[in-house]
């Protein structure tokens with residue numbers, strides 16, 4: 469298996485461009501299924517999750533192409549409503565195809581995506597929302613068959629502002645008959661991007677970014693060309709990497725308004741951040757300060773997808789910090805590995821008590837999930853000595869060649885690909 473090898477202790481410097489947002493591209497690629505014809509999506513990052521979504525669209529009968537950062541999807545030949553279990557098991561985000569396939573074909577067959585390293589990842593809110601729109605759901609074993617003779621608008625209230633459920637319901641409601649309102653909707657920027665894409669195809673949606681989204685159903689959508697927003701989590705990851713290495717970097721193609729809470733936390737830790745449009749300069753020339761209390765929760769609060777990464781900064785900060793994870797019940801798998809590098813972290817239910825230490829030490833560690841892997845990269849950049857990270861396929865799901873991004877910023881990091889044995 470491939471590994472990343474990092475020589476720590478080098479302050480990051482220089483400038484990089486931030487690539488497009490994985491969590492915007494995936495639902496938007498799925499939404500292409502709702503319009504017959506060819507859509508062109510620009511600024512799509514080269515990630516394994518994107519490859520899987522393209523494989524699923526091909527399995528459904530679409531013709532796809534991916535050249536540089538542009539994905540082309542021709543859905544004219546789409547003929548299937550059945551998402552192969554083998555592909556579904558590779559990426560739980562395949563669940564985003566339920567709404568579009570119901571809207572296009574009136575039927576969809578998927579499989580329980582199951583839990584993962586960070587939690588149970590239930591889909592009950594997706595299913596109850598689609599049921600409210602008139603879908604019938606039959607579950608047998610881990611197979612789910614969803615049918616709808618006609619999707620009708622409804623008033624839906626989410627028990628929890630689930631990102632995926634908000635997106636799936638939005639997409640199904642786009643072509644339902646009548647008006648749909650989603651209350652307690654998720655407010656993430658990726659949902660606003662999906663609304664803008666759907667409206668560019670002829671949908672009639674308002675309110676994304678707030679907790680109430682209103683969708684007036686339409687009968688037809690037309691494919692379009694669209695550009696994905698920058699990836700706020702990749703940007704946040706690079707900001708934290710600059711901070712822990714006492715570096716000074718410039719990030720281009722960022723949307724600071726998508727990172728307000730992360731910027732606020734980093735400034736409380738003593739990180740200098742200067743914003744000029746879509747360019748952000750990040751530096752931290754002294755030891756970061758501890759942050760008394762950080763709580764992850766749905767946007768616009770501190771994002772759970774930066775929790776593992778900020779824990780590395782807190783591990784090196786001067787003092788005691790408390791980091792509480794309220795979105796996923798199992799998102800502390802990186803703590804054991806950070807402790808092996810010298811971090812001083814005590815867990816108590818969903819809170820981590822992080823006592824800053826003067827330095828971390830290189831070690832051979834294992835990525836357990838996407839953002840935990842990113843956190844280990846950050847720790848390796850800051851650590852004294854050599855860090856080897858295994859199971860890096862997790863990282864490739866959400867970062868486009870992370871070693872190239874960081875090498876451009878002066879890091880000593882390279883990917884080791886084992887020679888297949890004869």
Ligand code: EPZ
Pocket residue numbers: 490491494561587588589590591592593594595628629630631632633654772773795796797838839866
């Ligand atoms: C999206 O996942 C993101 N993935 C996640 O990013 C992100 O961490 C998450 O939103 C929260 O911001 C994509 O957009 C592809 P949720 P999603 O539904 O939609 C519970 C990354 O690192 N829940 O908001 O699956 C669920 O168990 C990934 O890029 C239900 O109980 O997140 C979890 O505890 C990781 N029932 C919480 O809600 C449901 O029907 C948040 O889940 C759905 C969710």
